[in-house]
Amino acid sequence: MSKTDWIQQEIEALQNAGLYNRIRTIGSPQGAWLVVDGKKVLNFCSNNYLGLANHPALVAAAKKALDEMGVGPAAVRSIAGTMTLHVELEKRLAQFKGVEAAITFQSGFTANLATIPALVGKEDVIFSDRLNHASIIDGARLSGAKIIPYEHNDVKSLEEQINVNLSQYRRALIVTDGVFSMDGDIAPLPDIYEVAKKYDILLMVDDAHGEGVLGKGGRGIVDHFGLHGKVDVEVGTMSKAFGVVGGIVAGKAVIIDWLRQRGRPFLFSSAVTVPDAAACLAAVDLLEDSTQLVDKLWENAKYFKAEMKALGFNTGVTETPITPVMLGEAPLAQQFSRELFDAGVFAMALGFPTVPQGKARIRVMISAAHAKDDLDQGLEAFKNVGKKLGVI
Numbered sequence: 001m002s003k004t005d006w007i008q009q010e011i012e013a014l015q016n017a018g019l020y021n022r023i024r025t026i027g028s029p030q031g032a033w034l035v036v037d038g039k040k041v042l043n044f045c046s047n048n049y050l051g052l053a054n055h056p057a058l059v060a061a062a063k064k065a066l067d068e069m070g071v072g073p074a075a076v077r078s079i080a081g082t083m084t085l086h087v088e089l090e091k092r093l094a095q096f097k098g099v100e101a102a103i104t105f106q107s108g109f110t111a112n113l114a115t116i117p118a119l120v121g122k123e124d125v126i127f128s129d130r131l132n133h134a135s136i137i138d139g140a141r142l143s144g145a146k147i148i149p150y151e152h153n154d155v156k157s158l159e160e161q162i163n164v165n166l167s168q169y170r171r172a173l174i175v176t177d178g179v180f181s182m183d184g185d186i187a188p189l190p191d192i193y194e195v196a197k198k199y200d201i202l203l204m205v206d207d208a209h210g211e212g213v214l215g216k217g218g219r220g221i222v223d224h225f226g227l228h229g230k231v232d233v234e235v236g237t238m239s240k241a242f243g244v245v246g247g248i249v250a251g252k253a254v255i256i257d258w259l260r261q262r263g264r265p266f267l268f269s270s271a272v273t274v275p276d277a278a279a280c281l282a283a284v285d286l287l288e289d290s291t292q293l294v295d296k297l298w299e300n301a302k303y304f305k306a307e308m309k310a311l312g313f314n315t316g317v318t319e320t321p322i323t324p325v326m327l328g329e330a331p332l333a334q335q336f337s338r339e340l341f342d343a344g345v346f347a348m349a350l351g352f353p354t355v356p357q358g359k360a361r362i363r364v365m366i367s368a369a370h371a372k373d374d375l376d377q378g379l380e381a382f383k384n385v386g387k388k389l390g391v392i
Ligand SMILES: *Cc1c(COP(=O)(O)O)cnc(C)c1O
Pocket: 106, 107, 108, 109, 110, 133, 135, 136, 177, 178, 181, 206, 207, 208, 209, 237, 238, 239, 240, 245, 246, 247
């Protein structure tokens, strides 16, 4: 017996259950089409909502910054790793989002790990949507606060939990995803805000899938609902619609200032590199200049979803460019995904435990990078595979 035998057994168990994740390798830049494991396929998988991951303006900005400022920040932000580009990016993001201040992190994931433990501790309580993202759950656990889940997007359930529990704790935080990535539905933020206001509780939204997607020109969920100045903390990411990498926290200056003092991934882990920061700045420029990419994204999403419905597919409760194609059992979703891949379309099957039992699906991620022809090719493949497998 070796001390790693148990790991081998766990891996074999995953393989036997069909849950072992074989990770595909992308051999081309991100875009509407990808080379995946050597095969050219239509990309329905990535979070590259606006096609910025390989946009010439971002690539040029990154190259220019490399020549002028080098590659790495070489220290954590609080010692000697805060470069002019990081500060400029934070200033521009705050302006873009219409908030007092913003701070950036290495990723959306670390933004949550930094923010939640800085705001609540073991004498406190967190009211958390049952379907919140893993990074919210991990941030909440790290904080040591009591975590009380409420039913998904259910403001009544939230208020019930507050009524039963609030008085036993020092402080409280309500936290929700803005857009839920498996179903594409949007949190009822105006109603959640009313509850937060009524009980005077801090309100935090993680808008990773709404940043660059929702609101005017992609300004996010707070802009989408006209809640400026009302949501205390807005977390976002620059790894999805922004096409680069990095996390954002935007909100009141006092909270952002506090995160510079107490956000552990800010204090103890280095920031994104010079070309990353420069490319993110170029993304802000593009979004401020024009709403064209965001408009194209929504036009594509509306077209694709309407055509899928017309074909007879069930696209669930989505309100965003995330398009789940509900299939039921996981083996069917996996077979559907394989058949699509053979037909030149790359779209992921999602099954338990990523989504509930019996709610397996293919998830299509629409992008502004898709031309109408691309979407039509994708629809044709869905039609053929759907008929072959008896789904439509
Ligand atoms: C993708 C995602 C994250 C993580 O963002 P990264 O920048 O990739 O770390 C965090 N929260 C939510 C809700 C997400 O969808």
